[in-house]
Amino acid sequence: MIVLGLLAALFTIMLAGLGVATSIFARGRRINLVECVCLSWLLGCGIVSLLLWTCGAFCSGFLLQTVVTAACLVLAVAGWRAKRHAGAKFYVPKPATVTEWVLTVTVALEIAILILVAFKHTLGWDGLLNWEIKARYAFLGGGTIPASYYSNPGRAFSHPEYPLGIPFTELWLYLWMSEPNQFWVKIIFPLFYAACAPLLALLVARLSGNRWVGLLSAALLPFIPSISASLGGIVVGYVDVPLSVFYLAALGYLLLWFRTSDARFLIVFAACSASLTWIKSEGIILWVVIALVGLVLSFAKRRLLQFLMSVTPGLIVILIWRIYLRAVHAWPPSEFGHPSFSVLRKNIGRLPDITKILFTELSSMAHWSIFWLIAAVAVVYLCASRRLDRIALVCAVVIPAVLYSLIYVFSTWPSYSAHMTSSVPRLLLHVMPAGWLAIGLALSQTKRETETL
Amino acid sequence: MRRRLLLHFVLWSALFAVFVWISGPIVGLAVMENRFGPTETNRSIDAYLGALTGIERGSEKLPETFQRLGKNGSLVIFVRDENAQSEFLGMMIGYVSWPREVQVIQVPGPTVEKELADIKPESVAGVVFCLVEPPTWLQNSIRLGSGIVLVPVTQASP
Numbered sequence: 001m002i003v004l005g006l007l008a009a010l011f012t013i014m015l016a017g018l019g020v021a022t023s024i025f026a027r028g029r030r031i032n033l034v035e036c037v038c039l040s041w042l043l044g045c046g047i048v049s050l051l052l053w054t055c056g057a058f059c060s061g062f063l064l065q066t067v068v069t070a071a072c073l074v075l076a077v078a079g080w081r082a083k084r085h086a087g088a089k090f091y092v093p094k095p096a097t098v099t100e101w102v103l104t105v106t107v108a109l110e111i112a113i114l115i116l117v118a119f120k121h122t123l124g125w126d127g128l129l130n131w132e133i134k135a136r137y138a139f140l141g142g143g144t145i146p147a148s149y150y151s152n153p154g155r156a157f158s159h160p161e162y163p164l165g166i167p168f169t170e171l172w173l174y175l176w177m178s179e180p181n182q183f184w185v186k187i188i189f190p191l192f193y194a195a196c197a198p199l200l201a202l203l204v205a206r207l208s209g210n211r212w213v214g215l216l217s218a219a220l221l222p223f224i225p226s227i228s229a230s231l232g233g234i235v236v237g238y239v240d241v242p243l244s245v246f247y248l249a250a251l252g253y254l255l256l257w258f259r260t261s262d263a264r265f266l267i268v269f270a271a272c273s274a275s276l277t278w279i280k281s282e283g284i285i286l287w288v289v290i291a292l293v294g295l296v297l298s299f300a301k302r303r304l305l306q307f308l309m310s311v312t313p314g315l316i317v318i319l320i321w322r323i324y325l326r327a328v329h330a331w332p333p334s335e336f337g338h339p340s341f342s343v344l345r346k347n348i349g350r351l352p353d354i355t356k357i358l359f360t361e362l363s364s365m366a367h368w369s370i371f372w373l374i375a376a377v378a379v380v381y382l383c384a385s386r387r388l389d390r391i392a393l394v395c396a397v398v399i400p401a402v403l404y405s406l407i408y409v410f411s412t413w414p415s416y417s418a419h420m421t422s423s424v425p426r427l428l429l430h431v432m433p434a435g436w437l438a439i440g441l442a443l444s445q446t447k448r449e450t451e452t453l
Numbered sequence: 454m455r456r457r458l459l460l461h462f463v464l465w466s467a468l469f470a471v472f473v474w475i476s477g478p479i480v481g482l483a484v485m486e487n488r489f490g491p492t493e494t495n496r497s498i499d500a501y502l503g504a505l506t507g508i509e510r511g512s513e514k515l516p517e518t519f520q521r522l523g524k525n526g527s528l529v530i531f532v533r534d535e536n537a538q539s540e541f542l543g544m545m546i547g548y549v550s551w552p553r554e555v556q557v558i559q560v561p562g563p564t565v566e567k568e569l570a571d572i573k574p575e576s577v578a579g580v581v582f583c584l585v586e587p588p589t590w591l592q593n594s595i596r597l598g599s600g601i602v603l604v605p606v607t608q609a610s611p
Contacts, residue, residue, distance in 0.1 A: 113484060116489065117483070117484050119489050119490065120486070120487035120488060120489055121487060122496060122497040122500045122501070123497040125541065127497075128497050128498070128501070128548070129544050129545075129548060132497070133548055136551075137551055137552075140551065140552070146552065148552070148554070152554055152555065153556070154527070154528075154530070154547055154554060154555035154556045154557050155547055155555060157544050157547065157557065158544075158547075158548075179494050180494065180495075181494045182493075182494065182495055182496045182497045182498065183490070183491070183492045183493060183494070183496045184492070220469065220472070220473070222480065223472060223473055223476040223477065223480055224476065225476050225479040225480055225483070228480055228483050228484065229479050229480055229482070229483030235483075365475050365476075365479075366479060369472050369473075369475040369476035369479070370468065370471055370472050370475060371472065373468070374468045374469075374472060377464070377468065443465055
């Protein structure tokens with residue numbers, strides 16, 4: 001029964017996401033099924049968690065589960081109707097050469113292995129005490145987290161201020177399984193990887209025009225030890241990999257929109273960038289960076305208004321969550337002080353240390369192998385191309401990493417270096433798939449472009 | 454032009470080869486370690502509580518123990534400052550004692566004297582010491598497991 005409940009929960013998430021993804025892509029007549037399924041998982045998680053949170057204010061228990069399930073079905077029917085109305089058809093892109101076949105099978109095998117590996121580990125410290133804890137308390141509360149949780153200083157260790165994207169996806173599984181099962185709930189995290197790898201292949205292929213390069217990037221992705229072999233990866237139930245997948249999708253579809261002017265890509269960008277702010281507080285930094293990058297691209301394209309509309313959902317999520325935290329008197333986070341010029345002036349001396357720790361981390365073979373060296377080579381290639389979209393991609397990879405490092409100037413830990421050493425590896429994960437996107441594009445740079453190097 | 458292309462190909466091939474050469478053994482080891490399961494509901498909490506305190510099925514036993522303290526009153530948890538194991542155990546106790554309010558107090562030394570005197574017994578149901586030694590004069594202490602002691606505060610019980 002537990003596994004049946006789990007499958008029903010995953011099915012409803014996919015159904016809601018598939019409905020929305022199909023509605024977006026229906027106008028294109030031909031809908032890439034792989035792309036649609038990957039986006040279904042991302043959008044489905046965002047939709048279900050938001051629905052649980054908002055509907056949880058009005059109902060709880062079985063009624064809440066019924067209402068959210070009904071909403072998922074409505075979205076699926078809407079997608080199916082949009083597809084039928086547009087006369088669109090699903091298609092599966094088939095590998096064309098032996099190389100593509102080999103790489104496709106490799107990617108599929110890697111996904112299967114990582115799903116299996118995720119079930120070999122327990123939830124990690126943050127996976128349990130920052131994320132799963134909220135899902136469990138909400139499950140015990142019939143689908144809602146009592147306001148007393150947010151204001152209890154004794155549970156401030158679980159970061160009540162963090163948004164509920166992943167905890168409420170976990171809650172959805174718990175509601176369907178009828179128990180807070182810490183074993184099966186881990187399926188969420190490898191599924192984010194399963195959405196990431198094909199999406200990376202697809203985005204690199206579309207932006208570069210080389211399908212095998214996209215598949216190669218996706219096949220090399222799990223060789224980064226941080227994904228499977230250290231804290232923050234998918235095996236311990238942290239939200240950093242899911243956040244990185246949303247960032248990759250938002251960035252990739254923004255670049256596709258810049259290239260094609262196809263409004264459907266901007267809608268996907270709007271949904272994925274809004275989800276960034278619903279997954280983790282640091283998602284706001286990513287959202288700001290991608291909004292600024294998009295602003296420059298849209299200005300160059302003279303489509304500023306269209307772009308500004310696409311960042312509105314993210315802004316709404318940020319504002320509503322802030323208002324909610326204030327309304328429930330959430331215990332304020334204590335790991336970082338309020339950024340001010342006086343604190344900056346006082347702690348500016350930390351910068352050399354921060355830079356040193358950042359470079360030590362970037363060169364950590366146990367966490368990254370030589371990924372960041374390859375990414376640095378890709379950055380040189382993309383900058384040399386002197387194309388706005390490629391330089392925008394470089395900014396989207398480099399700026400978050402720099403900002404993430406600079407926030408430790410405001411760290412309130414007794415040892416800011418210990419704070420940074422313990423958390424910066426996970427923060428760097430957020431831009432890792434975007435880094436692979438940059439590598440894929442650099443790798444497939446045309447002859448003329450490489451000649452400018 | 455052909456030389457540049459060759460250089461491009463050699464550079465990326467070399468980079469990817471070194472990348473996989475270094476990360477292959479690390480990732481391979483991570484993939485091979487541990488085994489699938491067990492599929493128990495409270496797998497993660499039980500594993501951590503078992504490793505930290507030796508308590509089997511701690512996710513069930515500890516909440517049952519805390520329920521005996523009565524419905525009202527908060528739980529005060531003493532943990533060692535800058536001792537990751539003690540702090541983690543304190544958080545785990547905070548996790549399993551839901552929906553009771555908790556207060557986590559970090560103490561600098563291995564024992565508690567002064568901090569205990571600051572507690573208002575009328576609002577507290579029990580005190581938990583996580584890898585912190587309770588004072589010897591404190592009575593009714595219950596050793597829940599290795600390194601974890603509960604002292605019920607009777608005034609708060611019904």
